[in-house]
Amino acid sequence: MRHPPRSVLLAVTGAAALIAGVTVPVVTAQGATPACTVEYAVTSQWDTGFQGSVKITNNAAPLNGWSLGFDFADGQKVTQGWGAKWSQSAATVTVSNESWNGSLGTGASVSGGFIASKSAANAVPTSFKLNGTTCNAGTEPPPTTPPTDPPDPGDKPPALHVSGNKLMDAGGRTRRLLGVNRSGGEFMCVQGRGIWDGPVDDAAIKAIADWKANTVRIPLNEECWLGLSNIKPEYAGANYVNAVNDLVAKVKAHGMTPVVELHWTYGQYTGNSAGCSDVHASCQKPMPDMRYTPSFWTSVANTFKNDPAVVFDLFNEPYPDRATSTTTQAWQCWRDGGTCPGIGYEVAGMQDLVDAVRATGAKNVILAGGIAYSNDLSQWLTYRPTDPAGNLAAAWHVYNFNTCSNESCWNSTLAPVAAQVPLVAGEIGENTCAHSFVDRVMKWFDDRGLSYLGWTWNTWDCSSGPSLIAGYDGTPTSFGVGLRDHLRALNG
Structure with missing residues (x-):
C-alpha cells in the first residue's frame, strides 16, 4: 500500500482445542475399482464444531459438472465451505463444482473443505454419491469418530x-x-x-x-x-x-x-x-x-x-x-x-x-x-x-x-x-x-x-x-x- 502524506500520516479457536486430521481411507475389496472414490477427513475438531475435507476421484467417464451428496448422522451442520459450492438440507450435504473446476476427467481428483457445527458425537458419513452414482462401492467401512480431547496447542504462535x-x-x-x-x-x-x-x-x-x-x-x-x-x-x-x-x-x-x-x-x-x-x-x-x-x-x-x-x-x-x-x-x-x-x-x-x-x-x-x-x-x-x-x-x-x-x-x-x-x-x-x-x-x-x-x-x-x-x-x-x-x- 502506498502511504498517506506524512502530514496525516479461520481455524476456529476460542475454547476450542484442535486435533490432528483423521482421514477415511479408501480400500477396495478384492481389487474392484469403484466408479468414484471419496476420501473424507476430519482435519480439526473442538467442543462445538470441526473442520473437514473431501477429496473426490472420478474413475469413470469424464464429467462436465459434478455434484456429491452425503448424509450426516449426528446433526452436524455445514457453516462454511470452500473449493466448491456447499449446501445442506436437513441431514443431506450437497457439494457441487464451481465454474472453474467443473471438468473432472477419468482419474482426476478435486478437493474441498468445510467447517461444521456438531454436538458430542461426530460420526463420519458412510455413503457418498457422485452425480447419483454410489462411490467407494466395495470398500471397507470407515473408521470410528476421531477423539475429542486432543492436546491443547497452547498460546504460542505455531511453527509453520x-x-x-x-x-x-x-x-x-x-x-x-x-x-x-x-x-x-x-x-x-x-x-x-x-x-x-x-x-x-x-x-x-x-x-x-x-x-x-x-x-x-x-x-x-x-x-x-x-x-x-x-x-x-x-x-x-x-x-x-x-x-x-x-x-x-x-x-x-x-x-x-x-x-x-x-x-x-x-x-x-x-x-x-x-x-x-x-x-x-x-x-x-x-x-x-x-x-x-x-x-x-x-x-x-x-x-x-x-x-x-x-x-x-x-x-x-x-x-x-x-x-x-x-x-x-x-x-x-x-x-x-x-x-x-x-x-x-x-x-x-x-x-x-x-x-x-x-x-x-x-x-x-x-x-x-x-x-x-x-x-x-x-x-x-x-x-x-x-x-x-x-x-x-x-x-x-x-x-x-x-x-x-x-x-x-x-x-x-x-x-x-x-x-x-x-x-x-x-x-x-x-x-x-x-x-x-x-x-x-x-x-x-x-x-x-x-x-x-x-x-x-x-x-x-x-x-x-x-x-x-x-x-x-x-x-x-x-x-x-x-x-x-x-x-x-x-x-x-
Whole structure:
C-alpha cells in the first residue's frame, strides 16, 4: 500500500482445542475399482464444531459438472465451505463444482473443505454419491469418530510449514493467518523521525490481540536494517534490528504470528508510477535491488532462521509492469531480476531472494507477492521461484481501487493459485471509511479457508491510509470495525 502524506500520516479457536486430521481411507475389496472414490477427513475438531475435507476421484467417464451428496448422522451442520459450492438440507450435504473446476476427467481428483457445527458425537458419513452414482462401492467401512480431547496447542504462535496448498503447524493442523499490518518500520527511520509510528509496548500489542488477530505483518526498510550511512545512527543498524526483534517477541508473546516484510528499498526509479526520485529507500520501488536486498534477506534470515514461527514476506508490492512494455517482460523481471526494461538499477528477482534466504539454512515460510502492486497473480504459477525447502506461498494485495477487485477476477486468477499453494492476502483495505468491500474479500477468502491481513494498524485518516484504528488502544475507525468484528466472530 502506498502511504498517506506524512502530514496525516479461520481455524476456529476460542475454547476450542484442535486435533490432528483423521482421514477415511479408501480400500477396495478384492481389487474392484469403484466408479468414484471419496476420501473424507476430519482435519480439526473442538467442543462445538470441526473442520473437514473431501477429496473426490472420478474413475469413470469424464464429467462436465459434478455434484456429491452425503448424509450426516449426528446433526452436524455445514457453516462454511470452500473449493466448491456447499449446501445442506436437513441431514443431506450437497457439494457441487464451481465454474472453474467443473471438468473432472477419468482419474482426476478435486478437493474441498468445510467447517461444521456438531454436538458430542461426530460420526463420519458412510455413503457418498457422485452425480447419483454410489462411490467407494466395495470398500471397507470407515473408521470410528476421531477423539475429542486432543492436546491443547497452547498460546504460542505455531511453527509453520507448507503442505500442499495449506499452511500447517507442527501437529498437522491447518492454520490461517488472520490479522493486521503494523506500519511504521518502513518509513519512520528513513525520514529521521524514529523507528515506529506510535507505541509498540506490551499494551499496544495486546490491543491487537484483543481484536482476536493471530498475525501481525511488520513492514521494514532495508537501509535502516543494514545501517547505511544515510540513516541516523539511533534508528539504524543494531538499534533498528533490536527494535524489530523486540516487536517480533511481543507479537509472539501474545500468541500471534509475526510476518517480517521488506517494504522500502534502494534504487533510483523515475519512470511510470514512480513514488519518489530518491535513490534511497524512501518509497516503494518497482522491484528490489541487487545491491542491498539479498544482503538484507541474508541478515534477516540469519536472525530468525531458528524460529519457524516467523514468516518472511520478500517484497511488498512489485510493479515492474509499470516500467516494462509487455506483461511477459514484467513477470520475467519479477522472477529473474537482472537488467529489466525501464528500471535503471540492477534488479533482484524473487528467485534471488529465495536463494538468499535458503542459503542461510532458514526454512521459514516465504511469501512472494505478484506484479501490479501484488494485485496480479495471473502468471504467478508459471513464474514462481524454485524453493528447495518447499515452503513458498503466494501473497496478494487488494483495495477497492485495484484492477482485480471483484469476485470474477478472484475466481479466474486467485482460485487456481490457491488450489496449488497457500494464498495470503497480505493487505486488504478500502478508502471509503466503510468496510463493505473488505467484507466481500473476507467472505471470498473465508469460503476457501485462506488468509488475510487488514491495512493498517495506524492512526491515520481512514480514507487516505486506510487506517483500521483511531487510537492505539484498539478503538476502530468506521473502516476498521468491519475487520475487528469479523475476527472476533471467527475466533471468539
